[in-house]
Amino acid sequence: MNANSWQLFSTFGFFIILLFACGAYCLVVTRNMIRAIIGIELLIKAVTLLIILAGKITGRTSLAQGLVMTIIVIEVVIAATAAGIALWVFRHTDSLDVRSLRSLKG
Amino acid sequence: MNINLTFLILTIIAALWSVMGRSLLKATIGLAATSALISILIFRLDSPLAAVFELSVCTGLITAVFVSTISLTKPLTHKEILQASKDRFKRYWYLPVILVVIGIALVLLKVRQDFIMAPVPALQQDVRDVLWNFRRLDILGQVIILLAGALGVVILFEENKRNER
Structure with missing residues (x-):
């Protein structure tokens, strides 16, 4: 890896780890379902940026873009379905708190 | 490089805002801002198609999904908001500290620069x-x-x- 690539990798890598930590912390600490989805979104965004960075460094941006498009499609489906589930839980329990899910059967 | 660095710092600030913000609507706007900043970074990393996709889908569509979900739920009362903000402060004040600690650890951790990349075959x-x-x-x-x-x-x-x- 040459010096320019290393500089790019280290700078972006540093912030990607911080972004991932933000998402992971949000997912662990929050009790609100919508905020949990936001945490998942932040994790996915960190991974997206990492894949694009890997594509740039290895000179395979086209492959990285193809993979990222797939990730984005999956991300949207996850967000829409998770939001639907959150809404469904809210209608049933009148709360967005994940602890209200403990009263479920099974 | 400085432009990238500025956008990266702004991305982390927007992410922190979306995680630590009191209102869900503001958190959603923070997520949209994070997404828009990441789109700019992706564009700067020579991937314009993925950047456009990220901007239109993640910044636009997902924000719309979140805002409609939030609008269909019941807003908290003033008392509940006060209680929730006290709880939130207790749980979330660690996050900036954790980020600073991770940052310092990464700076102190001297990763060797001379690792060899695996050879990749030619691709269209x-x-x-x-x-x-x-x-x-x-x-x-x-x-x-x-x-x-x-x-x-x-x-x-x-x-x-x-x-x-």
């Missing part, structure tokens, strides 16, 4: 070639996932309507 340079020829199965997977997601959302909202009756 056009995204269309990659999408339609090299990663054909991904397209099929995307279509199936989209259909499954659409079906899931329809079923969830159907259930809501049934319950309302």
Whole structure:
């Protein structure tokens, strides 16, 4: 890896780890379902940026873009379905708190 | 490089805002800002198509989904907001500290620069070639996932309507 690539990798890598930590912390600490989805979104965004960075460094941006498009499609489906589930839980329990899910059967 | 650094710092600030913000609507706006900043970074990393996709889908569509979900839920009362902010402060004040600690650890951790990258075979340079020829199965997977997601959302909202009756 040459010096320019290393500089790019280290700078972006540093912030990607911080972004991932933000998402992971949000997912662990929050009790609100919508905020949990936001945490998942932040994790996915960190991974997206990492894949694009890997594509740039290895000179395979086209492959990285193809993979990222797939990730984005999956991300949207996850967000829409998770939001639907959150809404469904809210209608049933009148709360967005994940602890209200403990009263479920099974 | 300085421009990248500025956008990266702004991305982390927007992410922190979306995680630590009191209101869900502001958190959603923070997520949209994070997404928009990441789109700029992706564009600067020579991937314009992925950047446009990220900007239109993640910044636009997902924000719309979140805002509609939030608008369909009941807002908290003043008392609940006060209680929630006290709880939130207790749980979230660690986050900036953790980020600073991780940052310092990464700076102190001297990763060796001279690692060798695995050789990669030559690949078509056009995204269309990659999408339609090299990663054909991904397209099929995307279509199936989209259909499954659409079906899931329809079923969830159907259930809501049934319950309302």
